[in-house]
Amino acid sequence: MKIIIPMAGLGKRLRPFTLTTAKPLIKIAGKSIVQRLVEKIINVSNDDVTDVAFILGDFPEDVKINLISISNELNFNVHFFFQKQALGTAHAIAQASELLEGKVIIAFADTLFNASFKIDESKDVIIWTKKVDNPQNYGVVIKENSRIVAFKEKPQTFISDEAIIGIYYFKNSNLLKYKLDYILNNGISVNGEYQLTDALQFLLDDGLNFISQIVDDWMDCGNKDILIKTASKVLQALETVIESVYKTNNIIIEPVFIGKNVQLNNCIVGPNVSIEDNSIVQNSIIDNSMILSSAKVNNARFTNTIIGNFSNVKFNIAELAVGDYDEILY
Numbered sequence: 001m002k003i004i005i006p007m008a009g010l011g012k013r014l015r016p017f018t019l020t021t022a023k024p025l026i027k028i029a030g031k032s033i034v035q036r037l038v039e040k041i042i043n044v045s046n047d048d049v050t051d052v053a054f055i056l057g058d059f060p061e062d063v064k065i066n067l068i069s070i071s072n073e074l075n076f077n078v079h080f081f082f083q084k085q086a087l088g089t090a091h092a093i094a095q096a097s098e099l100l101e102g103k104v105i106i107a108f109a110d111t112l113f114n115a116s117f118k119i120d121e122s123k124d125v126i127i128w129t130k131k132v133d134n135p136q137n138y139g140v141v142i143k144e145n146s147r148i149v150a151f152k153e154k155p156q157t158f159i160s161d162e163a164i165i166g167i168y169y170f171k172n173s174n175l176l177k178y179k180l181d182y183i184l185n186n187g188i189s190v191n192g193e194y195q196l197t198d199a200l201q202f203l204l205d206d207g208l209n210f211i212s213q214i215v216d217d218w219m220d221c222g223n224k225d226i227l228i229k230t231a232s233k234v235l236q237a238l239e240t241v242i243e244s245v246y247k248t249n250n251i252i253i254e255p256v257f258i259g260k261n262v263q264l265n266n267c268i269v270g271p272n273v274s275i276e277d278n279s280i281v282q283n284s285i286i287d288n289s290m291i292l293s294s295a296k297v298n299n300a301r302f303t304n305t306i307i308g309n310f311s312n313v314k315f316n317i318a319e320l321a322v323g324d325y326d327e328i329l330y
Helices: 033-044 061-074 089-094 173-185 196-205 224-237
Strands: 002-006 051-056 077-082 104-107 111-114 125-131 139-144 147-153 162-170 210-214 217-220 241-248 256-265 273-275 280-282 285-287 289-291 296-298 301-303 312-314 327-329
Touching: 002 033, 002 089, 033 061, 033 104, 033 111, 051 061, 061 077, 089 173, 089 196, 111 162, 111 224, 125 139, 125 196, 139 210, 147 196, 147 210, 162 173, 173 196, 196 210, 217 224, 224 273, 224 289, 285 289
Parallel strands: 002 051, 002 104, 051 077, 125 210, 241 256, 256 273, 256 280, 273 289, 280 296, 285 301, 296 312, 312 327
Antiparallel strands: 104 162, 111 217, 125 162, 139 147, 139 162
């Protein structure tokens, strides 16, 4: 089994953090979003995942170094491809066309999930979905007798409550490759972008057997507030982890993640707080927040906040987003 992960986007909705860090590499409780995504896919796959391809944008070299580290930890071959222009999802996947052979999972790197199923590899194409209360806000699948017969983007009249979460399985990805080539070669685009949905529709029209498999939980990572909610769900599913922390006179309200070499003094922390490696937090009250690596927090009180890597803050504000290397002292 191979996985292709498009992650070339700029992550504008999650600025300022994505100005210095690729969104999929932002950490939640000690692991990056993309590592958690790959681990989840490995867990639901019947076959070993041998290769993972990452479609990158104009990112610094340390992005590749981080992804290589993940590949070493999870024991897969890593491949890098590049999308130099934002020309849509089909265009992004086409950059990895040399890997489109045999069984492939395509997973967009801004989502996490929990699932209790194993992939039904007998089917031609599987679209992973989640039942939602507001399908008018999502792309949905339309089914007859368990088979997908159509897709609809943000239907304003109810036709389905199964939202597409952005993960797809192809038993014979060569067929997808042919459709992507056709779309790009014939300029089939929407507002100048080539869309995976068009390739899926062509495969559906050809008579391939499409089904959906419904995940138990779908967690987006699109903006600050949603990312904090996702982090809370991740924490609630984990045992409280306190790796190696120097702590004095603290109250910890679980669930909380505290990374390696964290200094924590005179604080009330939790619930739903993750503090990444090498951060120093003193004389503070914090809940429902994320403190990224090597940050310094002192005399602060906040909730629903993300503190960026290597930042230095001292404030008493209910809610804030502090980017990497920023300093706020008042």
